[in-house]
Amino acid sequence: MSQTGKYLYAVTRAPAGESLTTGSGLRGQPLELIEHRGLVAIASPVDLGEFGEEGLRRNLENLSWLEEVARVHHQVVQFVFTAAPAAPLRLATICLDTEAVRARLNTLHDQIDAMLERISGSAEWGVKMYLRISTPAGSSGQAITQSMEQEGRTGAAYLEQKRRQVNQRRVGEEHAVEAARSVHTDLSAVAVASRLLRPQDPKLSGHQDKLVLNAAYLVRHDREQEFVARSEEVLAGQDQYELVRFGPWPPYSFAGLDDA
Amino acid sequence: MTEPATDLTGSRSYRSSMAQPLRSSAPANLADILERVLDKGIVIAGDIRVNLLDIELLTIKIRLLVASVDKAQEMGIDWWRNDPMLSTSAQGLVEENRRLRERVEALELESGDLADDEETEEDTEGETEVRAGVPDR
Numbered sequence: 468m469s470q471t472g473k474y475l476y477a478v479t480r481a482p483a484g485e486s487l488t489t490g491s492g493l494r495g496q497p498l499e500l501i502e503h504r505g506l507v508a509i510a511s512p513v514d515l516g517e518f519g520e521e522g523l524r525r526n527l528e529n530l531s532w533l534e535e536v537a538r539v540h541h542q543v544v545q546f547v548f549t550a551a552p553a554a555p556l557r558l559a560t561i562c563l564d565t566e567a568v569r570a571r572l573n574t575l576h577d578q579i580d581a582m583l584e585r586i587s588g589s590a591e592w593g594v595k596m597y598l599r600i601s602t603p604a605g606s607s608g609q610a611i612t613q614s615m616e617q618e619g620r621t622g623a624a625y626l627e628q629k630r631r632q633v634n635q636r637r638v639g640e641e642h643a644v645e646a647a648r649s650v651h652t653d654l655s656a657v658a659v660a661s662r663l664l665r666p667q668d669p670k671l672s673g674h675q676d677k678l679v680l681n682a683a684y685l686v687r688h689d690r691e692q693e694f695v696a697r698s699e700e701v702l703a704g705q706d707q708y709e710l711v712r713f714g715p716w717p718p719y720s721f722a723g724l725d726d727a
Numbered sequence: 728m729t730e731p732a733t734d735l736t737g738s739r740s741y742r743s744s745m746a747q748p749l750r751s752s753a754p755a756n757l758a759d760i761l762e763r764v765l766d767k768g769i770v771i772a773g774d775i776r777v778n779l780l781d782i783e784l785l786t787i788k789i790r791l792l793v794a795s796v797d798k799a800q801e802m803g804i805d806w807w808r809n810d811p812m813l814s815t816s817a818q819g820l821v822e823e824n825r826r827l828r829e830r831v832e833a834l835e836l837e838s839g840d841l842a843d844d845e846e847t848e849e850d851t852e853g854e855t856e857v858r859a860g861v862p863d864r
Contacts (some may be wrong), residue, residue, distance in 0.1 A: 472775060515775070523777055534757060541760045555768040561775040571771050579769065593759060664762065719763035724770070 473501070473510040473520060473568055477717070478579055479553040483507040490546045493518075493539050501565055503572040508577055509547050510568060518561055525545040526642045527559070544717045552587040554579070554722040578724040586722065589659050589685045590715030596650055596680035596702070597709045608700040609692060638709070640677065646708065647680035650701050657694045658684035662720045676709065683720035691715060 474493055483500050492511030501508045516522055526532045537558060544555040562568045574581070591631045655661040664681040686694045695712070702708045 475771070475773070478769065518775065520775055520777070523775065527777070537757070537760055537764050540764050555764070557766075557770050558764040559773075559775075559777050560769075560771050561773045563774040567774055571773075575771065582769070584806040669850075713759065716763075719767040722768050 470515040470519075471512040472515050472561045472563050473565065474513040474518060475556045475562065475568065476509045476511075476540060477547045477553045477555050478583070478671070479507050479509065479547060479551045480580075480583055481505050481507050483547075483548055485511070487547060487550060489507070492543050493536065498543065499565075501568045501572075503569040504576050505508075506572045506576060506583075507600065508568050508572060509543065509553075510562075511543075513561065516536070517673060518559070521554050523559055523561075544629060544719075548590075552583055553717060553718050554582055554586060555632055555719050567598040572691070575724065582722060585660075586685065586718040587723075588689075589687045591718045591720055592658075592684045592686050592698075592712060592714030593716065594650075594654060594680065594682050594698060595678060595711045596647055597676040597711070598640065598679050599707050601674050601711060640679075643677065643679045643708070646702070646705070650710070651680060651682055653697060654682070654684055654694065657690055657697055658686050660685040660721055664720070679708075685718055685721045688715075 475493065476498075481502050483502070485500075487500060487509060488498055492498050493513055496511040496513070499510050501510055517526065523537070526536075538556075540558055542551070545555040548555075562571065576672065651661070651663070662683045664683055698710060698712050702710050
């Protein structure tokens, strides 16, 4: 390895526990704990040929490279998070040496400490809710249209039927937005905090199911069962929706330093 | 992709045992990971400056990709690798394969004129391996 830097994964509070040094980071390099004023940054050495400014500019555009780095980054963050309350750093945060890492911890000490306090004892849960287009509530009613054509109905009737279908779909989507709001309110009630994430555009998906809720919830560990149970019940009997949940995750969406 | 440390993923079971696994739980897919590691978490200016403009362009590109596969959960880890249009390295490989095929065909034609077919074949294979390895570096 030529010149190296320190790639940062997460910050936690001291004592971080020596067991963390058994883990490995990017390119199989051992994890290092860099402590300063009660905070511990988890880092590993990286080659600045690959992770320097020039290397990053090139590599970040390479999706295979990005995928691998993102997955290792996430694995290390998970690993740290299972041992202690920890906040992830954004991908590709790199300092030149240990002293530079300590300088960052010193400058941002109070903000980081306050943020760790907020997320302590909690985990992030992601929830996405879809409106199934294939169900009556969201359907385009193609079968009806076909049967009408077979019956030789007039063009005016066809248009009228079409208009009604469009209307039905619009109403279905309005209901879905209402249902999503209600789900979000219900789940937020069990959570310490919540974030609405950017919706992912269905026009680009090639899948017709419409994403009506993309949210993250910060849930205390002792309320996880309750959160999971509520997410199971909240749409019971409403087959036009699908709810996808994942967690517990490190609190990525709640680790902003300006969120106080 | 190599799993850098299996003990890292193994440690997850500690938490998942706290909550019953339920049918609607989805394994974390790459789209969800990227959505977070690129966009969330503590933002600290490191010594290595990542051009934010680049990152934003990248993020937009990823968003399009994320959106395009959002419902394709079954594709999981390889979702863009499998689509040559989406992967730069795969694009390279497609091109590389095309050139290699042409070259093999040309060599096969040549070898038809030669008495010693076997030796020519070996040469071709050796060259194929070397060239196919290039895009990975």
